[in-house]
Amino acid sequence: MLEATRTLPFDIKDYLRLDTMPHFMCPGCGHGIALRALLAAVHDCGIDKDRLAVVCGIGCSGRVGGYIDANTFHTTHGRPLAFATGLKLARPDLTVVVVTGDGDCLAIGGNHLIHAARRNLDITCLMLNNEVYGMTGGQASPTTAATRLTSTTPSGAIEPVFDACALAAAAGAGFVGREVTRQAPALKTLIARALRHPGFAFVEVMSDCTEIYGRKNDLGEAPEMILSQKADMRPEARRDAPDQPFRPNALPTGVFVERDLPEYGERWRAHAAALRGETER
Amino acid sequence: MRPLPNDDFAPAPRCVETGLNILVVGVGGQGVLMISKALALLAQRRGFEVKQSEVHGMAKRGGIVFSHVRFAPKVWSPTIAKGEADVLIALEWAEGLRWLDHLRPGRGVFIADTRRIVPPFACRSRKPGAPSAYARETPAEIVGRHADGCALDATEIATALGDARTANTVLLGRLSAWLDYPVGDWHAVVEAIAPKGTAEINRRAFDAGRAWTPPRTDIGDPGTADATVASPPLAALPDLHISVAIDPAWCKGCAICVKLCPERCLAMDGPIAVVATPSACTGCRVCEWLCPDFAVTVRNEGVPA
Numbered sequence: 052m053l054e055a056t057r058t059l060p061f062d063i064k065d066y067l068r069l070d071t072m073p074h075f076m077c078p079g080c081g082h083g084i085a086l087r088a089l090l091a092a093v094h095d096c097g098i099d100k101d102r103l104a105v106v107c108g109i110g111c112s113g114r115v116g117g118y119i120d121a122n123t124f125h126t127t128h129g130r131p132l133a134f135a136t137g138l139k140l141a142r143p144d145l146t147v148v149v150v151t152g153d154g155d156c157l158a159i160g161g162n163h164l165i166h167a168a169r170r171n172l173d174i175t176c177l178m179l180n181n182e183v184y185g186m187t188g189g190q191a192s193p194t195t196a197a198t199r200l201t202s203t204t205p206s207g208a209i210e211p212v213f214d215a216c217a218l219a220a221a222a223g224a225g226f227v228g229r230e231v232t233r234q235a236p237a238l239k240t241l242i243a244r245a246l247r248h249p250g251f252a253f254v255e256v257m258s259d260c261t262e263i264y265g266r267k268n269d270l271g272e273a274p275e276m277i278l279s280q281k282a283d284m285r286p287e288a289r290r291d292a293p294d295q296p297f298r299p300n301a302l303p304t305g306v307f308v309e310r311d312l313p314e315y316g317e318r319w320r321a322h323a324a325a326l327r328g329e330t331e332r
Numbered sequence: 333m334r335p336l337p338n339d340d341f342a343p344a345p346r347c348v349e350t351g352l353n354i355l356v357v358g359v360g361g362q363g364v365l366m367i368s369k370a371l372a373l374l375a376q377r378r379g380f381e382v383k384q385s386e387v388h389g390m391a392k393r394g395g396i397v398f399s400h401v402r403f404a405p406k407v408w409s410p411t412i413a414k415g416e417a418d419v420l421i422a423l424e425w426a427e428g429l430r431w432l433d434h435l436r437p438g439r440g441v442f443i444a445d446t447r448r449i450v451p452p453f454a455c456r457s458r459k460p461g462a463p464s465a466y467a468r469e470t471p472a473e474i475v476g477r478h479a480d481g482c483a484l485d486a487t488e489i490a491t492a493l494g495d496a497r498t499a500n501t502v503l504l505g506r507l508s509a510w511l512d513y514p515v516g517d518w519h520a521v522v523e524a525i526a527p528k529g530t531a532e533i534n535r536r537a538f539d540a541g542r543a544w545t546p547p548r549t550d551i552g553d554p555g556t557a558d559a560t561v562a563s564p565p566l567a568a569l570p571d572l573h574i575s576v577a578i579d580p581a582w583c584k585g586c587a588i589c590v591k592l593c594p595e596r597c598l599a600m601d602g603p604i605a606v607v608a609t610p611s612a613c614t615g616c617r618v619c620e621w622l623c624p625d626f627a628v629t630v631r632n633e634g635v636p637a
Contacts, residue, residue: 060633063626064626067626072626073581073582073584074625076624076625077584078584078586078625079584079586079587079588079624080624081624082624083623083624083625083626084621084622084623084624087623087626088621232622233622235621235622236621261586272586273586273587273624274586274587274588274590274591274592275591277588277592277622278591278592
């Protein structure tokens, strides 16, 4: 599907809309690191900018796509996977990447995530998880950890959180992985693997919201937050027992699922061709 | 371990009647314990009381790997005090130097493998090709300062025999040249200790060590230092173009690059980050990868001819 690894050195300016830079994200926001890793992975996979389509939803993560010098699509809240599904079915020649956030993907668009994973259409979904709705004023999201302060949980969050990777894997995704922004080169490698995977690939990126979430919860400035990721991550595939509650502060990272499943686009086209043949007869 | 053949050893200490303190050191995983086990077994079979004490498994992560072997008609303490080791066997060069103060002044025998296993801590600077802090003394210098001993590339000898892992047996064979026990006794001990299927190669390694003759660099004659075991030369710095630059128009001053640079060559200048000591940059790209605003550019490439 994709060309061999490109050997030219990676220059991020080749992939950015330079007239939109510097971007609007807050100082120290992990989304910028994730964006660099995505672009470096696109470069590594040798994907032509004209053949790349990035679909984004609403939120801080939704703004990420706009800085990429490729075909980008800023869609409605929670629906980037739905738009991407239509796009990929209409234009199977494009590499479709969805950049979404924890609220966009798990709350507003939670239904779209499970069905996109179930269908296994060849889309790479990058979920930037900063554990909060940053753009709308810091409300609690489905991944806000217990006891964390947000504008809707002024006395500390009490809800259990979603393990997005487990959710995607259970819904049938062919590729599921997680990485922290602190390990940006490893994140790039993970995204490159996801891009090469033929089928629905889900990558959860643990990102930092420094200005709203970090400040409110006294997690330190941007360097302290990114350094603390090192203590939080567990660089091996998921091994904890199923009865263990998901703990955002003891994250396993790496690739959890990589399996060959029938890709939806091919099946859909074969099905359509068969139906067309029947009606012509 | 297999049961030991115990019959043909007469408990008759001859050569060493008052006992010996032997200190075996290494980096871990090299067979320090096998040497000490062989020595302990031999001494035991000769009717000595033996005490052995060890620290193992540190594998040069800043720790120490040693084994004290003491044998005498009566042994009280299991450890060897500073300056009281009769023999120091080092399975790695710098480890030998580290323990030199335990050797008995004026009388101790120093036996070392000249093979260098450079620990991460010897890396003073992460610049490619930067000089390391590894010991720079030549074997001739060190051995010349001591009463007796030798430095040989046991790993090389063992590799030539077919298994680099028998370097410890080579050194044991070298040690046997100082202890006046019948070679048959040594062979029996080595055979009893050697892991299954390695008796033959260990026996050959032992013989090679025992028969080793210094290439005219023996001990006490530092004037004829052997060039083959000289200190490694400083590697020339490769011709690299390394630079780091920060675009002030894109920097938002989050200080991630400043705090995470392992060489601390970036600094905050008011609201934005600047390159403070460009010469310290090793081109590792941590700042470039982690800058959320793509303001840092690192170049690390060969200088065009």
